[in-house]
Structure formats: C-alpha cells, structure tokens
Amino acid sequence: MTRPPSRSRRDRHGRGLRGRLVPDGVPLARSRAERFDDLVLDAVEDLERRWERELAGVEFAVEDVPWVEHTSPEEVVLDADVLDDDSVPLARVLPAHRENGRDVPPRIIVYRRPLEIRAHDRDDLADLVRDVVVDQVAVLLGRDPEEIDPTG
Template sequence: MDRLPARARRDRHGRGLRGRLVPPTVPLSRSRAEQFDDLVLDAVEDLERRWERELAGVEFAVEDVPWVDHTSPDDVVLDADVLEDGSVPLARVLPAHREGGQEHPARIVVYRRPLEIRAADRDDLADLVRDVVVDQVAVLLGRDPEEIDPAG
C-alpha cells in the first residue's frame, strides 16, 4: 500500500479539517486580532475627521507584541517614542525619515496583546485603544492629548 508523504496527510484520522463553527456574517466569526484591528481603525477614523491634514500620510499599524531585545530585563531602556506601562510597550511612534534614498512616512504602531491583557472587557479595550491612539497622535503632532481628543 502506498503511503502519502507526511505533509500531504490532513490529519491522523483522514477526515480533514472541520468546517466553520459560525457563519462568516456573524461578528463571532472574526478573530480577536481582526476585532482589535477594527477598534484601532475606529479610533483612527474619528481622529482623521478632525486632523485630516495633519495625519495625511501617517501610517497606522498593529503588531501582536513588541519586539524586545532579551539581553537582560534590567537593561531594557525604551526610547522616548514608546508608550509603556511599567516596562511593557503599548505603542510606538516612528517619525518620518529618509533611509537609503527612500522616504518612509511617519508610523504609529499599536501592540495588541499588551493592551488586551490590560483590558477587563471589550468596552474597556475599546477605550484603552482609543486612549493609546490619541496619545500617540499627540506625540507625533507635538500637542496635548486633550487638544487631539477633547471629548476623551
């Protein structure tokens, strides 16, 4: 009997992967990462309405966790452009710069997992994401967070 190569077999019982548990139109079908992306987009869209000209060309990104050099926890010194809680980065502003003859736009990076861990529930996470995005936009524009989002 011919055996399939290990990578060609789907699973131990040969049944393959199961189907979706919920229809794709139900919010539950979206992953936590996709839901988090939506929270960041909502916060950015609200700010872009008021600060459209100033935020033109600014990129917003979401990463699961910050990259950390694990040489020694006592030696970790975060740059001034990093919003942190204790020594855990929550977000970072990367100003526009030119490197190797190529122009790189300003970028605000929000770290998903540290924010999710600090939130009690989805509403708390939405508030926290908005606060972090507002704070980082304020840093980028050199303004007070209250000026960026007076309602917040």
C-alpha cells in the same frame, strides 16, 4: 499495488467534517486580532475627521507584541516615542525618515497583546485603544492629548 489517495481522509475516525463552525460574516467568525484591528481603525477614523491634514501621510499599524532585544528588565531603556506601562511597550511612534534613498512616512504602531491583557472587557479595551492612539498622535504632532481629543 498502491491505492489512489482517498478524498474521505478527513472523516477517517467518524468525527465528521472539520472546518469553521460559524459562517463567514457573523461577528463570532472574526478573530480577536481582527476585532482589535477594527478598534484601532475606529479610533483612527474619529481622529482623522478632526486632524485630516496633519494625519494625511501617517501610517497606522498593529503588531501582536513589541520586539525587544534579549536584555534583562533592568537594561531595557525605552525611547521617548514609546508609550509604556511598567516598561512594557503599548505603542510606538516612528517619525518620518529617509531609508535607502526613499522617504518613509511616519508610523504609529499599536501593540495588541499588551493592551488586551490590561483590559477587563471589550468596552474597556476600546477605551484603552482610543487613549493609546490619541496619546501617540499627540506625540507625533507635538501637542497635548487633550487638544487632540477634547472629548476623551
């Protein structure tokens, strides 16, 4: 005779209920990736106010780490559209192109982990993210970063 599955299996060893320790909606409940996304969105929103027409079709994306083919560090050659620090990509611009008969808009990709590693604290990370986004927008628009963000 088999017993029906029990609903109390989660408290099997007397550890209590498992789950989130903080309620949704408080800042502590947000993950590092979500907080990083917010920093990128803040930087993009500031730039879109000034460059609305030029950035109208541009997509912004965040990836955890850059994808690099398995090659030795001496063989890694980065394109001109990649912002790097000691051959580690921090961000990348993918220009508009045509793929499988459809138009693909330009895209700026910001890599989260390389930037987080270089930042000392949250304020430093916010400044670094803003600088990287400004530099990549400048590359995409063919302008100087000082022209894109004179306050930076």
